Amino acid sequence: MQVRRVRRPSVMKKVLLCALALAAVSAAERTESPLQPGGRDAAYRVGPGDVLEIAVFEVEELSRSAAVAADGRIRLPLIGPVEVQGLTPPEIETKISAGYADGYLRDPQVSVAVVDFRSQPVSVLGAVREPGVYQLLGRRRLSDVLALAGGLSEEVGDTIRIGRGGDGEGAGELQVSVGALLSGETTPQNDPYIEPHDSIQVGKAGIVYVLGAVGRPGGFPIKDQEPMTVLRAISLAEGDEGVAARKRARVIRRRDGQESEMPIRLDRILEGKDPDPTLEANDIVYLPDSKLKKSLNRGSEAVIQMATGVVIWRR
Numbered sequence: 001m002q003v004r005r006v007r008r009p010s011v012m013k014k015v016l017l018c019a020l021a022l023a024a025v026s027a028a029e030r031t032e033s034p035l036q037p038g039g040r041d042a043a044y045r046v047g048p049g050d051v052l053e054i055a056v057f058e059v060e061e062l063s064r065s066a067a068v069a070a071d072g073r074i075r076l077p078l079i080g081p082v083e084v085q086g087l088t089p090p091e092i093e094t095k096i097s098a099g100y101a102d103g104y105l106r107d108p109q110v111s112v113a114v115v116d117f118r119s120q121p122v123s124v125l126g127a128v129r130e131p132g133v134y135q136l137l138g139r140r141r142l143s144d145v146l147a148l149a150g151g152l153s154e155e156v157g158d159t160i161r162i163g164r165g166g167d168g169e170g171a172g173e174l175q176v177s178v179g180a181l182l183s184g185e186t187t188p189q190n191d192p193y194i195e196p197h198d199s200i201q202v203g204k205a206g207i208v209y210v211l212g213a214v215g216r217p218g219g220f221p222i223k224d225q226e227p228m229t230v231l232r233a234i235s236l237a238e239g240d241e242g243v244a245a246r247k248r249a250r251v252i253r254r255r256d257g258q259e260s261e262m263p264i265r266l267d268r269i270l271e272g273k274d275p276d277p278t279l280e281a282n283d284i285v286y287l288p289d290s291k292l293k294k295s296l297n298r299g300s301e302a303v304i305q306m307a308t309g310v311v312i313w314r315r
Helices: 010-030 089-101 144-149 178-182 230-236 266-270 292-297 298-307
Strands: 051-056 064-067 073-076 082-083 111-116 121-126 132-135 156-164 173-175 199-204 205-211 219-221 247-253 257-266 284-287
Touching: 010 284, 010 298, 051 089, 064 073, 089 111, 089 121, 144 199, 156 178, 173 178, 173 284, 230 247, 230 284
Parallel strands: 121 199, 205 284
Antiparallel strands: 051 064, 051 111, 073 082, 121 132, 156 173, 156 199, 205 219, 247 257, 247 284
C-alpha cells in the first residue's frame, strides 16, 4: 500500500471536516466528568464511619451531624433511622426530604455534606457503565468492583490501570489486561484485590471512522482481540451500498500534525489480490460515490451538518 502526502484537495478537505465533526461528537460522548474533592462530590457514595453534616433550612432543631453506623444507617429526629449506605449526598438529601415531608414539614429543603471520610472508597472511571466512587465492603477483587460500577461498557479498550497511593510496597500503578480479566482465570495478575482509596481507570478503545457509501457511517472501537482492518471496519459499517467507487477508496490518516491520504484498491482487497491494511486509531476510511461527491461539492457547511447527524455506533 503506497503512502503519499497530499495538499488537501477540496473533496479530501471536506471529508476531513466531516470526520472532525464525528470526532467532536465522539469526544463529547466520551468525556469524563472529573471527580471533585470535598463533601459535596455528587459521585461519592457514603459508607459506614462517614460523618454527614445535615442542614434543614429554617429548622435549626433538625440540623445536625450524624455518623453512619455499621449497619449503614443514620438516626434523625422524628423520622428515625435512614438507610444511607451506598447513596450519594444528593440522593440522601432527597431521601431525608421525603421523610420530613411525610407529615412533618411542608416542602423541606435539606442539604447534606460529607465532613469526615472514614469509609473505604474506591473510584472507578473510564469505560464502565456507571463511573463513580464505590465502597469496599470486605476484601474485593477487581472484577467485584467493576460489577459495582455496572460492568465494562462496549467501548472498553485493552488495559485497566489501578493507581495506588501511599508509601507501602504496593504503591504505584498496576496494569491489568482486559483480555486476561475476561478469561475467567482468577490470579493476582488477572484479577487483583482492590484496596481502599485505589483509583481504577478502565481504558477506552481507539476509534476508526468509516464515511461515504456504506450502510452506517460512523466511528467504531478498535478491539485488541480483533485487529481493525479496512474490511473489518467496512463490515462494521454494514458494508458498501453497491454504488461505492471501490477503485477510489482511501484511508486518511493524521500523524504529527500532517494528513496523509493512502489510496486503496478495495476491489483488489476483496479479491485477495492486495493485503487488507491494518488501521490505526482516528483513521478515516472513505468510500466515495457520485451521490456523496455531489453533496460534498455543495460546501463544507452541508457536509458538517451531515456528519453531525451520523450516529457513532459501537459494538
